[in-house]
Amino acid sequence: MGNSSAEFDFDQLIARRGTDSRKWDDIGSVFGSEEVLPLWIADMDFASPPAVAAKIRERAGHSVYAYNTRDRAPFSQAIIDWVRRRHDWNIEKEWIVQAPGVVPAIILSILALSKPGDGIIIQPPVYPPFFASIKDNHRNIVENPLISHNGYYEMDFADLEQKLANPDNKLLLLCSPHNPVGRVWKREELTRVYNLCQAYQVDVLSDEIHSDLVYGGHKHTVFASLGTPVCHQSITFMAASKTFNIAGLNTSFIIVPCKQRRGLIETEINRMHLRRNNLFGVLATEAAYQAGEAWLDALLVYLEKNAAMLVDFMEARLPGVKVVKPEGTFLAWLDFRAYFNEANELSKFLVEQAQVGLNPGLAFGTQAAGFARLNFATRQSVVLEAVTRIEKAIKQLDRRGS
Ligand SMILES: Cc1ncc(COP(=O)(O)O)c(C=O)c1O
DSSP: OOOOTTTSOTTOOOOOTTTTOHHHHTHHHHHSOSOOEEOOSSOOSSOOOHHHHHHHHHHHTSOOOOOOOSOOHHHHHHHHHHHHHHHOOOOOGGGEEEESSHHHHHHHHHHHHOOTTOEEEEOSSOOTHHHHHHHTTTOEEEEOOOEEETTEEEOOHHHHHHHHHSTTEEEEEEESSOTTTOOOOOHHHHHHHHHHHHHTTOEEEEEOTTTTOBOTTOOOOOGGGGSSSOOTTEEEEEOSHHHHTOGGGOOEEEEOOOHHHHHHHHHHHHHTTOOOOOHHHHHHHHHHHHHOHHHHHHHHHHHHHHHHHHHHHHHHHOTTSBOOOOSBSSEEEEEOTTTOOSHHHHHHIIIIIIOEEOEEGGGGOGGGTTEEEEEOOSOHHHHHHHHHHHHHHHHHHHHHHO
16 A cells, blocks of 8 residues: 555645634634644644545535535445444444534433433543533543553553442543543453443443554554444444544544434434534545545554654653653653642743643643643654753753752
8 A cells, every 4th residue: 555654745834823723823812822832732733635635625616515415325334444444343324323523422422321410430631521521511520540650551440440330420431542641442451441331331432533543563442342242331432533634624423333322312412403414524534534544554654753753852852751652642641740740830831931832731630730741743843843842941940950
């Protein structure tokens, strides 16, 4: 397969300022500075695959953008083929439920499968909207924090079992692969989770939005595929949005093998009249899955090099800032605790001294003061500029401290 980076130029400079980009155009309101180099919100600075742009252009040429059909057969077929090819999982058309973003899809599922006051287990540090999705819908956040072994995170199974055994806790919201710590959960780890959830009859909402972004030596396992033939207690959330940089098109899908649970989720979707998907989102997803594979393979090579460069740089030049190479996702989890224990101080330092816009750790859980998340899905030269800015600012701190 022609998957060399030469075929797809990820080093091409694409100016995003002035395109209503959340990442680039909102830095003033988010960081209070127009000077920061933005490496925060999880999208990429790369063009989507040529086939995606071509499909959108082709459809845009027809100037009627009115109501689109609800069940477009090539869309579900593209999903079925992709999930089989990339993730060895056979799904049926009926299991696929279209949704807007993954976060709204998670919320719809929480509303469908739990009641106000129920406990929902999450594994912090974790993607911030997990907290809000639970709290804002009057469910209880139940934390099963991950354990770090020198920056390599694992699940705390004993604590998880305790939380699952409590009959007040009705759902586990899994992040797989995990944002922000970059773990691609191993099949054995997920099997342990699966067995525990079966034993205590807890449904699993598995957010697999990052499942296509996995690096050499690691393999994503779809949680629901662990059952025989599928786990009926698992709901899987996926999208082409992270993989192919089309998050602005607001299109995702939920895979629900269980007819009864699917009915409950569809009832919520109908209740809110959300069964109308974005015309361009559907077409872009379809084109990406049908014709974006070579582009994705090249992207993964590029991203993995960025990750390696970042880690090597830190180890060689800034050993006080700890980072473990992520197994998946385009996010790196930086541990600044050797320098900062107070979250506000770190945020202030990153913006004012280093002039980089990262996500503050504390947003991912109370465990994460002193951490920050860096999005390395950008040109290699930008990643290098960011780490160089951090190095310079830290060296100034060291000088002041000594
Ligand atoms: C784990 C996870 N879930 C969901 C999302 C966002 O999904 P959406 O924009 O489709 O709501 C993200 C984006 O960063 C994410 O990291």
